[in-house]
Amino acid sequence: MHREGKPKGFFYLDHRTVDGKHNLITDTYVTAGNIHDSQPYMARLKRQLERFGFNPVGVGLDAGYFTAPICHLLLAEQIYPVLGYRRPTHGANPIRKKQFIYNGQNDTYTCPNGQTLIYKTTSREGYRHYHSDATTCKICPLLSQCTQSKNTQKVITRHIWEADKEKANEIRLSQWGKKVYARRKETIERSFADAKQHHGHRYARFRGRAQVQMQCLLAATAQNIKKIAIKLFLLRFFRLFFNLFNKIQIKNLIYGLNKKINPELYRGLSSI
DSSP: OOOTTSOOSOOEEEEEEEOTTTOOEEEEEEEETTSOTTTTHHHHHHHHHHHHOOOOSEEEEOGGGOOHHHHHHHHHTTOEEEEOOOOOOOOSOSSOGGGSEEETTTTEEEOTTSOEEEEEEEOTTSEEEEEOOHHHHHTOTTHHHHOOOTTOOOEEEEETTHHHHHHHHHHHHSHHHHHHHHGGGGTHHHHHHHHHHHSOTTSOSSSSHHHHHHHHHHHHHHHHHHHHHHHHHHHHHHHHHHHHHHHHHHHHHHHHHHHHHOHHHHHHHHHO
16 A cells, blocks of 8 residues: 555455444445545445435535546436545746636636637546647746746647536535535544554454454444443433423323412411
C-alpha cells in the first residue's frame, strides 16, 4: 500500500458499512491494500439492498469515495450521496481549473481572458477534453499563469458524469447533508475505533484474504452482539421506568380525584 499519510507495506483493507441509527455493521469486505475504496463500494451496496431489503435515503462517505461513477450510480439508485471533500492538487499554474467557466448549453469552457475552449474528444476513462486556440493563447497576457504547454494550448478535462459530482457537492453543503456527514464520526469512525481497540483490527492474524475476511466477520459479529445487547437492556430499562412512572401518575390521579370527591375523609387522615 502506498498512500499519502499512511504506512507503507503489505496490508489488507476492511470496507465496512454501518446503519446510521443503531451503528450496527451491515457489511464488511476485505481487499488488498492497493485496492481503492471506491472500487468495491457499489457492488457491496447492491448486495445489501438485495439481501436485506434496505431502502436508504442517503449514504455518508469520506472523500475517498468522491468520484464521478460513485455519484452517478448512487443518484441513479435514488440515494443521496453525502461525500467528504478533498482539496484538489494544484500544479505550477496560478490560474486554476475552477476559474474556467463551463457553459452547459454550448458545452464549452470560457477562460479568464474570455477565450472559448471547445470540445475535441473523450478519453477511454470518460473524460471530455476541451482545447483552446493555440494562436490566441500565444498572444494572451495570462499565458505564463495559465499553462506550461510547449504548443501554448490549454486543455481542460471534464468527466461525462461531472454534473452528478456537482449535485453531490450541493447535497453535502446543504443543512441536511452537513448533519448526515457529521453523523459519520459517531457511527463508522467509532465502529472502526472499537474494532481496533478491542477486537484486534490493528493486525491481520492470518495470511490470505479469505482468512482475514473470516477475522473481520468474527469481529463484526462480536461488535453487533454487544450493540444489540446494550440496546435491548436500555429498551427494557426505559420500559420498566416508564411503566413505574405511569403507575405513580395513576395513583396520584386517583388520590387527587378521591380528595375532591370526599375531602372530609382526607382532612381527617391528614390530622391523624
